[in-house]
Amino acid sequence: MKIVIVGGGAGGLELATNLGRQLGRKKRAEILLIDRNHAHVWKPLLHEVASGSLDADIDSVNYRVHAHKNGFNFKVGSLKGLDRDQKCLYLEPLLDEEGEEVLPARTEHYDYLVLAIGSVSNDFSVAGVAENCIFLDQPDQAQLFHRRLVNQFIRLNSEIARESSKRTLHIAIIGGGATGVELSAELFKAREWFSTYGLRHVESGHLKVSLIEAGPRLLPALSERISSAAKEELLKLGVQVRLSTTVASVDKQTITTSEGEHIKADQIVWAAGVKAPDILRDIEGLEKNRMNQLLVNDHLQLTKDPSIFALGDCAGCPLKDNNGEPRWVPPRAQSAHQMATTVGKNLVNLLDNKPLEVFKYQDYGSLVSLSHYTAFGKLMGGLAIGSMNVEGRLARMAYVSLYRMHQLAIHGWYRTVLLSLSSKINHFIRPRLKLH
Ligand SMILES: Cc1cc2nc3c(=O)[nH]c(=O)nc-3n(C[C@H](O)[C@H](O)[C@H](O)COP(=O)(O)OP(=O)(O)OC[C@H]3O[C@@H](n4cnc5c(N)ncnc54)[C@H](O)[C@@H]3O)c2cc1C
Structure with missing residues (x-):
């Protein structure tokens, strides 16, 4: 039996490791992990990569080495499409940084397929966001933000030294969820370390961070208590928190709000919600929700194809909240982890002809x-x-x-x-x- 897992993130890498150890090493099944990157960085750390407090090159896990040690195979490639009748998936050609082809487009057969390709930022079709904002969806985007930040601090330091300039570096973050809140604080810590490491002209007043949120409070998914405590701490640090502010459009260095206000910024980060990747939209015959997530049944198999499982941010798994209201399992690392555990058990059960387990989401806070x-x-x-x-x-x-x-x-x-x-x-x- 050949099990192919596409996406080696928070959930997919845990699943590949588990199945590699349980099935791959014993040659009970061939386990193949496919990811578009060569190395794994745990996504909840990306705001630390962006600020520089974490070095992705040191904290990453190389897929090939990890696969070798844990009984599974790895191929680098980006999912392009699926032929569910033939049970095969298509990968884009692999290009190098100069656009030269490293590997041609490829086809991979599967008996069981697990889609674990995570999510991407949802720009809600706001004009100019896709072209002018930085997203923290992937390690290379976080690294790009960081390289720009280093250069901006160096330039600022030199300008202040030369002309006692009153200039500030302004980073605007759109979206007051966990990513926006955590990144705001990280930037102030980074400023402190830049000053310590030689850019001593850059003082606290030279960094301006605006956190822009459309809703009436930060961290809407968390309790009011946490939300107001976080806001208080951010205000103490110097973050300019702007609530109930809707962004109408973004151009190169200007945000325009729905009230017509223009906010100038040196870097603009968009962190205002997620959706499942667009590639899933193009796969025909599958049920999806408004976030473009693939609908799954109790066993985490696709509602329209039991030979395909989905887990993590790209899976639309229905849930009832404490009041019996329908909602979705939230796109979080703990959900991806729990789903990976259930999918792992169910694939082993399928091999052993045992009944499948029902997925029960447990919120650990x-x-x-x-x-x-x-x-x-x-x-x-x-x-x-x-x-x-x-x-x-x-x-x-x-x-x-x-x-x-x-x-x-x-x-x-x-x-x-x-x-x-x-x-x-x-x-x-x-x-x-x-x-x-
Ligand atoms: C800055 C930040 C902070 C966060 N903090 C927290 C937190 O504190 N707690 C928490 O619970 N959650 C947090 N999250 C959310 C959490 O990171 C996600 O919910 C979690 O990573 C989802 O896991 P996943 O396995 O579904 O996807 P991911 O971990 O995103 O992995 C998806 C994988 O699929 C690969 N991939 C994508 N598309 C393709 C393709 N077409 N072909 C091949 N491979 C592909 C990617 O390279 C990646 O390796 C945070 C997210 C961000 C951005």
Whole structure:
């Protein structure tokens, strides 16, 4: 049996590792992971890559090496389409940075297919967003933001030194969800480290961060308590929080609001919601929801094709909230992790001719980290009795432990302990900020 997993992110890489160890090593099934990138960076860390507090080159997992160690195969490639009747998928040609072809378009056969290709930012068709904003969907976008940030700080430092200029660097972030809130705080931390590492003319007043949110409060998916605590902390840092402000259009360095106000900024980040990738729109005969997610049944198989599973941000998995109202499993790392576990069990059950497990989403709460300043959140279910609000050091520890749990799923105990030790050592021997 050949199982192909497309997308080696928070959920897909955990699944490939698990199946590689359980089935691939014992030659019970061939497990193939396909991703458009060569290395995995856990997506919830991308705002840290953007600010420079995390070096993606160091914290990434190379797919080929990981596949070799864990009993599965890896191919680099970008999904282009599917032929469900023939049970095969199509990959785009692989091009290098100069546009030269490295590999031609390819076809891959599967017996079971798992789609785990995550999500992309939803620009809600606002004019100019796609062309002029930076998105934090992929490591290379976060790295591009970071390279621009370094250059902008260097230029600013030199201008202030030469002319005692009153110029500020203005970063505008559209979207007051977790990504926008966390990135705002990260930028102030980055400014502190840039000043420490030689750009001493750049003082706190030289960085301006505007966080623009269409709704009446930040972090709409979290409780009012967390939302107002986060807002208070951001205001203390100096973030200009603009609520109930709808963006009508964006051009190169200007945001225009629906009230007609023009906001100038040096970099504009769009972090205002997600949708499943457009490639899924082109696959015919499958049911999708408004976020373009593929609808799945209780076992996480596509409603229209039981030989295909979907998990994580690209899966539309219906759920009832505490009041019995219908909603969707939220696009979060913990959902991708839980779905990967169920899909893994169900693929083994299919091989063993056993009944399939029903997926039950368990909300373990939410955490928001304001860089090293503070963190807030609510722990639920398995991590707390009932629900528990957490703040400060405890919340920060819980936040870091989420990444450790992902590392545990892909590396096991021994390597995860070594990795956390090495990150403690790096804390002392490496710069606190990536400076190039
Ligand atoms: C800045 C930021 C902070 C976040 N913080 C949190 C947090 O604190 N807690 C939390 O629970 N969630 C957080 N999230 C959300 C979380 O990252 C996602 O919900 C989670 O990563 C979804 O996992 P996934 O496996 O579905 O997709 P992903 O982890 O996005 O992985 C998708 C994979 O598919 C690959 N891929 C995409 N398209 C193709 C294609 N066409 N062909 C081949 N491969 C493809 C990608 O390269 C990627 O490796 C955050 C997100 C962001 C952007």
